[in-house]
Amino acid sequence: MKRSLFSGIIAVAILVLMTGCGKLPQTQIDAAKAAVEAAKTAQADIYAPAEFTQLQDSLNAALAEVEVQNSKFFKSFGDVTAKLEALVPTATTVTETAGVKKEEVRVKTEALIAEVNALVEENKGLITKAPKGKEGAAALEEIKNEMTVIETAMAEAATIFANGEFMAAHDKVMAVKENATNINTELKEAIAKVTRR
């Protein structure tokens, strides 16, 4: 009886020695990978790029650490498990940050679109009041051409915005705003000159 007990103890000891004492934290690995993927789906790579790169790198570092432990005879996954677990709330924060920034850009772009649309409408009104003196009518024709392009660009920006690409829409509307503002200034100056006479 005692002999078999000793044999059992020896067998367990051998098994423990051979396999090491750590268990691969697969659940934590999967959770961390899923959290990083969720951050990417939330466009963290666009709206919080630095934080997302850092997050991705932390995941890579943790996965490398898992393999370091796997390479050892005596495995210890304690530290890396903690790192992997910590990655999940970090990824959630990055996802939330991206969401907040995206919403900020959305609101900003929406306001910008409204502002430029108002400017376009104002320009349409100014065109009717603009003088058609020397070269005035020719210049107005050119302005009308540019206003057609501006309206097309605004329609494109609205489509991009509707597709959820708020940053791209913002950049486009900023360019439109510059052109629309130039036209507005040009028209106002021309009208002011005539009024002064």
Add this chain to the structure above:
Amino acid sequence: MKKLKPLFIVLLVFIIIAGMGTGAVVLLSPEPPADDVEYARLALSEARSANAEAYAPRTFRQASLQYDSAMVNWKLQNRRFILARDYTEVVRFARLSSGNSAKALSQTRQSETSLKSQLKKEIAELNSIVGGLANLYTRYPLPQDMRNRIARGKMLLSEAVVLFNKGAYLQANRKLRDADPLLRNSWERANDNLRNYFSSYKLWVKWWNATIAESKQKRIAVILVDKFAGKCYLYQNGLKKAEYDAELGMHWIGDKRQRGDKATPEGLYHVTRKLEGKSTIYYKALLINYPNEEDKVKFSQEVARGSLPANARIGGLIEIHGHGGKGTDWTDGCVALTDSDMDRLYKAVKVGTPVTIVGSALPLDEVIRRRNGGS
């Protein structure tokens, strides 16, 4: 107790053997490639942070794939018995990845710097083209499709500038690639057209100077029209007496070739009739002898050559008349002045007064210099 002793000895021996065995395994097992992989990961991360994915996509992708290969190989080796593991491939992939990450980073830094300076230069060039187009061609009858292309090009240029200013050089570059042909081709086509138009400049100057000389010699009034300047001049005894803004045919560039082409003719003419009251619908008018003999010959030659259709008809009824001041070139080929200017001109001339119409009284270089702000 006595029975336990041999067992204890066996256990002790076993533990010693197991310990020695474990020690041997630990000592003989290959060193995990942690440092190489760590170095590769850091290099890849640095390249990613520098946006190498966009600036050096091929090299970065290679580095990324090689890093993944290193990790996959490492995992595979770790599944084998500890003494049978071989990390050579892992190390090889990790080192290749590090090398490519470093290369991608260097390519990124170089590309970004050179792209930035290239974009800056191109934006300046295209802005100068936009300025040139505005200075030279606002009144010039460019084809509508070209005007549309210019307007689209200007919009794309603005988008490129917005992206450039926020450091998104690759996106700015894409916008510039679209803007460039629209603006540059329009500019080149317009300039070719203009240079071609000014090829008659020597003849125009000859007419211009001859008309002023005639005014001086015969002590008479003459009318000169500079189409490019959009001006009508009254000379008396060889001296400029008045200058009026003139509006021309809708397609005023080029000589008049046939009826309905809305071009203003170029040549040496004279007033054949003075019209006012009910004889004209344009307040007051000075009818000129278009087509003159030279115009008729040119027209016949064009029809004979086939450059004009056989049923084409030569134009006529070209006048200097009132109702101008619309700010655009709107006539069917006549020269329109404001009614008040027409009053003054009408009073100063008579039937027979020479009327010389030229494309430009100034050479093209001078026109460009003045339009660009030279005095």
